[in-house]
Amino acid sequence: MDETELKRFFGRELLDWYRRGNRDLPWRRSRDPYYIWVSEIMLQQTRVETVIPYFNRFVERFPTVRALAEAPEEDVLKLWEGLGYYSRARNLQAAAREVAERYDGRVPNDVEAVRGLKGVGPYTAGAILSIAFGRPEPAVDGNVMRVLSRYFCLDEDIARPATRTGMEKLARELIPEGAAGDFNQALMELGALVCTPRSPHCLTCPVMAHCEGRIAGREEELPVKSKAKPPKPQHRLAVLAVRADGRVLVRRRPAQGLLARLWELPHVEAPSESVWDSPEAGPSWLAETLVLEEGVRVRPNRHLGDAEHVFTHLHWYVRVWGASGASLEAPAQRDLAAAGEAAAASASAEGQEAALPFAVREAAFPWGEAGEDNYRWIDRAEFEALAWPNVFRKILAAHFESS
DNA sequence: CAGACGTGGGG
């Protein structure tokens, strides 16, 4: 069997296999390009089972491009809470606004236009164009690269960007006439269910007969993928400041970068693990840094517990310190609060409204200008309504459960 | 190109 026959065989067999039966997924019940689009964004780096409930809630709340375009950003983030990679949500809404204005609310059936939407890269563009519009575009994700690496016994490192380009060229040649959408989904379905990362189920594979990787006995060692760098450890000190009326001090993260626009407990990075771990230096550093960098004056005085959170590139060790305006000043904090006793006292007065002491107005506030409503004293109901990163959602949930 | 960017599940 020559190369051309091999490719034709692969496409037909895979397509037939997929059409004999595939998973009943919410976004497969519709041909609405908007639904396809939303699902593909959510599926980036995220498992199908995780996405399903998020997808259902999302399209129920935002059934159309215009509904999404007109929604408050906080609503979109709240529905994305826990799904991760939050720039996807912001980019999706930005792109929805572009589609609403520029394309009359309809996802454009045009390669360049789709590819130009925020958050839509080569994979997602190919997925939308093939599945929603039947265009013969490749949609190469991790599944596809794994399947192709094995079937054609390719040794290229799939972690390298250049490899994906080559895979796209190959995948394009494999698309059976008039069946791009089903074929692309078949390729991914095979990777997800049969040609799995470890212990591939070759005996039930529809294309086992001509799989070069399998024939070479290399199905377990392919694809070649270089290892990612381990996450960098960061030791962070957080404060759970509770006011006399039970409200908790929280802040909103900046619009750019990690966990953008989500809410969290005020926290700082410790200069070393030993400071982080020290019952004296830790809370001192926390209070001092919050005053200097944010003009927020708190007196952490009680170790409430630790939390750990692993990102792709960071490993957070979070130590949570309790604080209350009514607490006695511990000896270790005596020397650091010198500049702001009056402000601290006023902020902690019983039942007083949240006049935060932004003592250092000239400093650059990475969390936004003072008075921009980036800090709030919240109760349990507000906690439920705001969007939180997982690590802080857990800490605050535990607090509100027990209070 | 390499690094930033989340989270939860499975072996």
Added chain:
DNA sequence: TCCCCAAGTCT
């Protein structure tokens, strides 16, 4: 427990 990783994109 630990490590890998999952329908990637942006800078």
